[in-house]
Amino acid sequence: MKNGAICGGLLFLIVLMSCDLTQNNDAIPESPNNYHFKQVILDDVESMRDDYYTQGMNWVKGTGPFGTLDSNGIPIVHYSFGDYRNPVTTCGNAIGFYQRYLREHDESDLAYFLNNADWLLETMDENGYLHYEFDYTHGGQFLNQGWTSGMAQGEVLSVLSIAYNLTSDDKYLSGAELVFSTFSDSTSEYRFVVIEDDYLYLEEYPSPDSCHVLNGFIFGMWGLWDFYTVTESEESLRLFKGSLKTVLDNYYDWYLSENKTVSCLHGGYYENYHKLHLILMQSLFDLTKMTDFLTIRLIYAH
Numbered sequence: 001m002k003n004g005a006i007c008g009g010l011l012f013l014i015v016l017m018s019c020d021l022t023q024n025n026d027a028i029p030e031s032p033n034n035y036h037f038k039q040v041i042l043d044d045v046e047s048m049r050d051d052y053y054t055q056g057m058n059w060v061k062g063t064g065p066f067g068t069l070d071s072n073g074i075p076i077v078h079y080s081f082g083d084y085r086n087p088v089t090t091c092g093n094a095i096g097f098y099q100r101y102l103r104e105h106d107e108s109d110l111a112y113f114l115n116n117a118d119w120l121l122e123t124m125d126e127n128g129y130l131h132y133e134f135d136y137t138h139g140g141q142f143l144n145q146g147w148t149s150g151m152a153q154g155e156v157l158s159v160l161s162i163a164y165n166l167t168s169d170d171k172y173l174s175g176a177e178l179v180f181s182t183f184s185d186s187t188s189e190y191r192f193v194v195i196e197d198d199y200l201y202l203e204e205y206p207s208p209d210s211c212h213v214l215n216g217f218i219f220g221m222w223g224l225w226d227f228y229t230v231t232e233s234e235e236s237l238r239l240f241k242g243s244l245k246t247v248l249d250n251y252y253d254w255y256l257s258e259n260k261t262v263s264c265l266h267g268g269y270y271e272n273y274h275k276l277h278l279i280l281m282q283s284l285f286d287l288t289k290m291t292d293f294l295t296i297r298l299i300y301a302h
Helices: 008-017 047-056 086-106 107-123 149-169 168-186 215-229 236-256 271-289 292-300
Strands: 075-079 082-084 136-138 140-145 193-196 197-202 255-257
Touching: 008 149, 047 215, 047 255, 047 271, 075 086, 082 236, 086 107, 086 149, 107 149, 107 168, 149 168, 149 215, 168 236, 197 215, 197 236, 215 271, 236 255, 236 271, 236 292, 271 292
Parallel strands: none
Antiparallel strands: 075 082, 136 140, 193 197
């Protein structure tokens, strides 16, 4: 953490916001479950959940539908090395159909959303993992065909939770419960949950060199909130609160310089990811009403 490095204009901005980045975020007693990590204190989780539920579980950021779709509305991604399915793209596509259904009430969008949810159910393995069927390299780390992603697992959790909420079909709840079990799978070779210095991270690209992709982390943790919304799982809430604490206490790790952030700890500025980070901080504020996230957004934008 480099909070002490904030100076000059940034410090002035924080004073103007009258906002202490440590407020309401003291560590709370740890659970005897698999993982032990710091968590935020959320003052009124019940109201927060009720508001989110009433608004239709409208997801963190508007996405698809986009790209090349098959006859069932399932996306196909064209890579330089071939055409493949991608669990994250499928989830974004599903959420896009869902959000358009909320706006326009077109039953075809609902049908396409459920087609995508069904594809996720049919594609996951017996332990609840979605696998990438191609090799990939990120930040110099080679990921073998069959790799999994914390971002994908979280987004799948969101889609299946929303599908269950819409339909009351137990197949979606059972699928969501199986996917959620992967968040506490501490022995699998596909483990994507990392604890560093008592902070919890969900790795978009799990490898020995954990690089903490910020957008993938937040999209992944939103799945924990969606699962909690439909099940009231205390363990899901615990993991979500741990994820919030990590962002609040370590936000400066992704800050590069004036109006620039890095997508992960490998460094590198990409304007589209920087803009996404600003949207995500706003979304976290909209959900939690914690002004700390507005302060972080302000720091990232200046």
